[in-house]
Amino acid sequence: xxxxxxxxxxxxxxxxxxxxxxxxxxxxxxxxxxxxxxxxxxxxxxxxxxxxxxxxxxxxxxxxxxxxxxxxxxxxxxxxxxxxxxxxxxxxxxxxxxxxxxxxxxxxxxxxxxxxxxxxxxxxxxxxxxxxxxxxxxxxxxxxxxxxxxxxxxxxxxxxxxxxxxxxxxxxxxxxxxxxxxxxxxxxxxxxxxxxxxxxxxxxxxxxxxxxxxxxxxxxxxxxxxxxxxxxxxxxxxxxxxxxxxxxxxxxxxxxxxxxxxxxxxxxxxxxxxxxxxxxxxxxxxxxxxxxxxxxxxxxxxxxxxxxxxxxxxxxxxxxxxxxxxxxxxxxxxxxxxxxxxxxxxxxxxxxxxxxxxxxxxxxxxxxxxxxxxxxxxxxxxxxxxxxxxxxxxxxxxxxxxxxxxxxxxxxxxxxxxxxxxxxxxxxxxxxxxxxxxxxxxxxxxxxxxxxxxxxxxxxxxxxxxxxxxxxxxxxxxxxxxxxxxxxxxxxxxxxxxxxxxxxxxxxxxxxxxxxxxxxxxxxxxxx
Amino acid sequence: xxxxxxxxxxxxxxxxxxxxxxxxxxxxxxxxxxxxxxxxxxxxxxxxxxxxxxxxxxxxxxxxxxxxxxxxxxxxxxxxxxxxxxxxxxxxxxxxxxxxxxxxxxxxxxxxxxxxxxxxxxxxxxxxxxxxxxxxxxxxxxxxxxxxxxxxxxxxxxxxxxxxxxxxxxxxxxxxxxxxxxxxxxxxxxxxxxxxxxxxxxxxxxxxxxxxxxxxxxxxxxxxxxxxxxxxxxxxxxxxxxxxxxxxxxxxxxxxxxxxxxxxxxx
Numbered sequence: 001x002x003x004x005x006x007x008x009x010x011x012x013x014x015x016x017x018x019x020x021x022x023x024x025x026x027x028x029x030x031x032x033x034x035x036x037x038x039x040x041x042x043x044x045x046x047x048x049x050x051x052x053x054x055x056x057x058x059x060x061x062x063x064x065x066x067x068x069x070x071x072x073x074x075x076x077x078x079x080x081x082x083x084x085x086x087x088x089x090x091x092x093x094x095x096x097x098x099x100x101x102x103x104x105x106x107x108x109x110x111x112x113x114x115x116x117x118x119x120x121x122x123x124x125x126x127x128x129x130x131x132x133x134x135x136x137x138x139x140x141x142x143x144x145x146x147x148x149x150x151x152x153x154x155x156x157x158x159x160x161x162x163x164x165x166x167x168x169x170x171x172x173x174x175x176x177x178x179x180x181x182x183x184x185x186x187x188x189x190x191x192x193x194x195x196x197x198x199x200x201x202x203x204x205x206x207x208x209x210x211x212x213x214x215x216x217x218x219x220x221x222x223x224x225x226x227x228x229x230x231x232x233x234x235x236x237x238x239x240x241x242x243x244x245x246x247x248x249x250x251x252x253x254x255x256x257x258x259x260x261x262x263x264x265x266x267x268x269x270x271x272x273x274x275x276x277x278x279x280x281x282x283x284x285x286x287x288x289x290x291x292x293x294x295x296x297x298x299x300x301x302x303x304x305x306x307x308x309x310x311x312x313x314x315x316x317x318x319x320x321x322x323x324x325x326x327x328x329x330x331x332x333x334x335x336x337x338x339x340x341x342x343x344x345x346x347x348x349x350x351x352x353x354x355x356x357x358x359x360x361x362x363x364x365x366x367x368x369x370x371x372x373x374x375x376x377x378x379x380x381x382x383x384x385x386x387x388x389x390x391x392x393x394x395x396x397x398x399x400x401x402x403x404x405x406x407x408x409x410x411x412x413x414x415x416x417x418x419x420x421x422x423x424x425x426x427x428x429x430x431x432x433x434x435x436x437x438x439x440x441x442x443x444x445x446x447x448x449x450x451x452x453x454x455x456x457x458x459x460x461x462x463x464x465x466x467x468x469x470x471x472x473x474x475x476x477x478x479x480x481x482x483x484x485x486x487x488x489x490x491x492x493x494x495x496x497x498x499x500x501x502x503x504x505x506x507x508x509x510x511x512x513x514x515x516x517x518x519x520x521x522x523x524x525x526x527x528x
Numbered sequence: 529x530x531x532x533x534x535x536x537x538x539x540x541x542x543x544x545x546x547x548x549x550x551x552x553x554x555x556x557x558x559x560x561x562x563x564x565x566x567x568x569x570x571x572x573x574x575x576x577x578x579x580x581x582x583x584x585x586x587x588x589x590x591x592x593x594x595x596x597x598x599x600x601x602x603x604x605x606x607x608x609x610x611x612x613x614x615x616x617x618x619x620x621x622x623x624x625x626x627x628x629x630x631x632x633x634x635x636x637x638x639x640x641x642x643x644x645x646x647x648x649x650x651x652x653x654x655x656x657x658x659x660x661x662x663x664x665x666x667x668x669x670x671x672x673x674x675x676x677x678x679x680x681x682x683x684x685x686x687x688x689x690x691x692x693x694x695x696x697x698x699x700x701x702x703x704x705x706x707x708x709x710x711x712x713x714x715x716x717x718x719x720x721x722x723x724x725x726x727x728x729x730x731x732x733x734x735x736x737x738x739x740x741x742x743x744x745x746x747x748x749x750x751x752x753x754x755x756x757x758x759x760x761x762x763x764x765x766x767x768x769x770x771x772x773x774x775x776x777x778x779x780x781x782x783x784x785x786x787x788x789x790x791x792x793x794x795x
Binding site: 066069070073074075315318321322325326328329332333340436437438440441444445448449451452453455456457458460461492493495 | 565569572573594597598601602604605608609612616713714715717718721722725726728729730732733734736739
């Protein structure tokens with residue numbers, strides 16, 4: 001009835017500390033109103049609920065165990081039969097093509113007009129068929145090179161040491177020139193052989209003074225992908241490319257002025273493992289001299305990183321999918337449990353700045369799930385690697401991967417980030433929907449279902465699904481770099497994601513940001 | 529006691545489920561999401577990528593029914609909430625005081641839930657097939673190219689449609705069983721979603737075809753959805769009806785276990 005600021009009438013009997021002039025104050029120390037305090041409060045809320053701690057431990061354990069099961073279910077039985085070619089930097093590569101070459105010692109240049117590329121038996125050539133000039137350190141597969149080429153669908157390209165690719169013009173330039181000066185090579189293109197445009201100057205990894213220079217033709221196989229519900233099959237058909245070269249001119253000091261033709265990287269035709277016919281049996285290339293400085297060369301194969309091998313980094317983290325489920329439950333419950341029990345009203349009475357409460361919750365649940373995820377991923381990876389090795393994924397085809405080298409640390413930290421972002425997403429959706437059932441279902445469906453549908457839907461639809469939904473974040477677990485200059489069917493079932501690792505994780509980050517913004521907006525506007 | 533004592537628990541459960549907003553929302557979501565995902569999948573697939581339309585070997589009926597993958601999630605939630613919500617709010621104690629026969633209670637809950645899900649599922653499946661009929665010919669899947677329009681007069685299509693409705697219904701019962709066993713809707717939903725989605729996901733990512741087949745044969749969702757196949761039946765890891773049987777075994781088995789636990793445990 002009476003407000004505490006107006007002094008009551010029974011002044012004389014009040015104890016000395018409650019003087020009539022001052023309002024009532026609690027004997028308790030007032031809490032300091034700061035964000036650190038809020039964080040501590042939220043942290044206490046988390047760790048004092050025993051079942052949540054249990055879920056966190058279960059999440060980590062399930063991630064490790066399922067990763068282990070996933071690894072033991074992946075078997076590689078082709079090891080040993082496949083020849084491994086490694087680039088100077090260790091990348092696994094394809095290096096087979098028809099090479100018409102002469103020695104080139106020291107500085108010099110090679111110029112050519114590519115007057116046409118054709119496919120096998122008059123068919124149109126593969127989009128990434130290659131015909132042009134090359135300076136290569138030797139005819140040994142995997143050795144360092146610089147090549148300048150015309151491709152049917154991708155214009156003029158300058159490529160070197162397998163992983164590097166520089167685009168020239170995509171217009172009708174047909175004249176190519178590659179000059180060597182010391183350790184540097186420069187590529188030029190021209191539409192008419194008179195006006196030359198520089199494409200790039202590059203420095204290959206390991207080019208000796210005495211190198212080989214000349215013409216080359218290569219084409220990747222013709223792959224047809226059949227994908228329908230219930231299965232995907234990729235069949236490689238035979239492809240060859242035939243290119244007409246004109247005005248071939250090689251300048252520089254050469255000990256031997258005659259041309260030699262080599263099928264670089266072609267297997268020994270007497271190899272007993274080689275099938276007698278079919279697409280796996282290579283067709284020998286051919287070289288025809290059609291005039292002075294004019295050649296018709298037929299070849300097959302590819303000069304590019306090998307993108308067909310399995311990704312042993314990605315294969316080591318299959319348990320993260322199950323970990324996601326637990327993290328979603330934790331994240332959602334961290335806020336919806338408060339709504340269910342009415343605790344949220346106490347929370348907001350104690351700290352009326354609601355977005356700060358949400359921020360503290362995000363930090364606590366994000367931090368806790370990141371820590372658990374990091375431990376789980378760091379334990380799962382070496383264990384799964386061990387299992388994969390004993391299942392046939394071993395060197396030289398699959399090099400040993402350590403936890404701190406190459407793509408592994410990114411995948412480990414990325415998996416932990418993914419798990420914690422998913423938990424924060426669930427928290428934000430939980431703040432938005434205020435129901436654990438709704439939040440958990442929505443987030444699980446958003447994160448997991450696209451991946452399942454991607455197995456079944458046709459490739460273009462599947463790729464968009466894995467670009468637009470939070471499932472894109474699983475790209476962070478990829479250990480294989482996908483190069484744009486290699487035609488490669490990115491199949492979701494072989495663990496390939498259309499986005500680069502960090503961009504994929506950023507998609508999930510964007511979802512989290514939007515969900516958090518909506519949650520703050522709703523917290524401010526609505527009753528608790 | 530009224531004469532209709534056997535119908536009383538049914539009536540009570542019907543009233544409970546009918547008067548909750550969330551039930552109608554979830555039923556509507558099941559129907560709409562199933563239809564939407566089905567229609568989106570059908571419109572995303574064309575014959576353009578294949579050498580000729582007949583070479584696509586697309587199972588157009590199964591494609592039209594893709595939405596069941598998503599519809600199962602909401603059906604599961606509906607099933608889990610129909611039981612879990614009573615535990616969450618404590619209504620279960622009132623319910624059990626009024627209706628001490630626990631098995632009858634669980635059976636009537638399951639019956640009402642199954643009827644409602646089946647009704648929504650039928651609408652969703654018929655809608656999906658109709659959407660398929662409308663969209664498929666425009667994408668090159670014409671009867672001339674060997675893709676007859678989905679029609680219930682066709683035996684396998686009827687089996688796929690009926691089976692998909694059963695799939696949705698059984699998933700709802702799976703949710704009910706889990707919630708009755710765990711006495712908590714959140715736990716039931718998380719476990720159920722894991723069982724439905726995480727297992728086929730792992731199966732899809734496994735490199736070893738033997739393991740993949742094993743998982744697809746014994747996990748509830750991929751096995752149950754085998755009922756949707758109308759072509760290349762010999763390539764399936766498990767036949768349509770045995771597959772649905774696996775899902776039914778999961779759902780009904782869980783209900784049995786939950787019923788037994790329900791009888792002996794406190795509420």
